[in-house]
Amino acid sequence: MEKKENISVLNDLIVINNDRVEGYETAAKETEDADLKALLLELKSTSHNNLAELRSEVLRLGGEVEEGTRTTGKFFRVWMDVKAALTGNDRGAILNSCEFGEDKALEAYENAMEDRNSLSPQYVSLLLKQQMALRADHDRVKALRDAANN
DSSP states (O other), X not given: OOHHHHHHHHHXXXXXXHHHHXXXXXXHHHOOOHHHHHHHHHHHHHHHHHHHHHHHHHHHTTOOOOOOOOOSSHHHHHHHHHHXXXXXXXXXXXXXXXXXXHHHHHHHHHHHHTTTTTSOHHHHHHHHHHHHHHHHHHXXXXXXXXXXXX
């Protein structure tokens, strides 16, 4: 894959992680549940780690790092749903929205990996590592959601 295409893939994932950080910051500010707030801040931390690695690679490739978020589209609406759910402080609804957001983040990584033969091997490795961390976060959210809904 050309350097320009690698930068584009990495920047797409930067945007998703920026969305994730923003969403979990909002959620953590709104919830009163101490354990849920701690979890949301941990999930945000995963994206901060991802962002540091992705930004470093974009810069190493000589690209410009995308710093925005998606203010339109499904992912943004997910975070608005989280905020709406938090207004009622319904733990199950909050976790349902968070899981949906986690699904979208994982989907973005899966889309990036669809043509893994075109990605440089170092980026395949990096994205797989990050995808595993996001999967672990997803599974934590899902387990808590399942417990809250029982």
